[in-house]
Amino acid sequence: MSRPAVRALAPYVAGTSIEEVRRRFGHTRIVKLASNENPLGSSPLALAALRSADRLNLYLDDAHEALRERLGQREGLQAENVVLGHGSNEIVNTIAQTFLDPGDEVVMADPTFSLYRLVVSLVGALPVEVPLLDGVHDIERMLAAVGARTKAFFVCDPNNPTGTVLPAFAWDYLLERLPADVLLVIDRAYAEYLDTPGFEVAKVVRGRGNVIVLRTMSKAYGLASLRFGYAYGDRESIDWLQRVRLPFNVSRPAALGAAAALEDRVFLEKSIALNAAERSRVTGELRERGFHCYPSGANFYAVTVPIAAHEAYEALLERGIIVRSGDALRMPGRLRVTVGTHEENDAFLAALAEVAIGEGA
Ligand SMILES: Cc1ncc(COP(=O)(O)O)c(C=O)c1O
Structure with missing residues (x-):
């Protein structure tokens, strides 16, 4: 019944949800850095x-x-x-x-x-x-x-x-x-x-x-x-x-x-300031470990991993950290990671160290 253009369509794939990770792994603490959402909540x-x-x-x-x-x-x-x-x-x-x-x-x-x-x-x-x-x-x-x-x-x-x-x-x-x-x-x-x-x-x-x-x-x-x-x-x-x-x-x-x-200048400025500080800190640390990050003007960054991106994504998921695999975003070899709070970013950095050891990528 559907049009040929619909049948040929590769549907939009959203980031993995917290509920899905909870169902799969039973984690109580899950850090979602997959959909470029604001880690401070809402205005x-x-x-x-x-x-x-x-x-x-x-x-x-x-x-x-x-x-x-x-x-x-x-x-x-x-x-x-x-x-x-x-x-x-x-x-x-x-x-x-x-x-x-x-x-x-x-x-x-x-x-x-x-x-x-x-x-x-x-x-x-x-x-x-x-x-x-x-x-x-x-x-x-x-x-x-x-x-x-x-x-x-x-x-x-x-x-x-x-x-x-x-x-x-x-x-x-x-x-x-x-x-x-x-x-x-x-x-x-x-x-x-x-x-x-x-x-x-x-x-x-x-x-x-x-x-x-x-x-x-x-x-x-x-x-x-x-x-x-x-x-x-x-x-x-x-x-x-x-x-x-x-x-x-x-x-x-x-x-x-x-x-x-x-009208919420306070929330906006807080969000922008946290993002700038944490983006610079995390990408700085990743680069020191030998991972390449494109310079980012957004609330996320694209970082290389020395193993297949989908493997890194899965291994992070098992540890309760949700990111996006570059394989699904036509960016193989990289992960797309949202800038979170200081604690969330630290959790990502620690989990990544277990999953993929920097090797001058
Ligand atoms: C480049 C870009 N445009 C648009 C959107 C969608 O934004 P909205 O939530 O306003 O539909 C996104 C969301 O991730 C995005 O990355």
């Missing part, structure tokens, strides 16, 4: 707002004008430049539904966030995947892959699964050369952790048009379960997305929680 202001959520019997005002205006202001843009989603995943899917026809080509990196390939293939469009260069988007080769059938160009920055970031000169290079009729999609799920933004969102939105910049509250605000994402873009691109997205895609609790989290 307390968001949690307080959620406790007072009411009127759930009513459909809400689906325009979310005030919230979109507030999000727009943060980048010097307006409500008309903002669309909301049930997580930024939903917006990635809506982009494919809105802009791609069968046979259209979409240029993207390899490896990058696996959802892009999935949603593009589902609508019959073709992912054109360009290998990373030293773990970073190879913008020159990606631009060379743009042809007459190219409809969209995806950049994930910081890139999932490598954590790598494009330098400002690469953004300038890309923005000068990408043809104006190609939709530029920039996934900034980890934007809050960046030291420098690399480009100015408002300048690109106003100057270029045909651009969508994806953001989420799943990471630095600790609201992955709430499902709230948003995107900035030129008015026309946002208008098309607004037409295609499902009615009421953002629930009242999600909108309430997101609005409150936006």
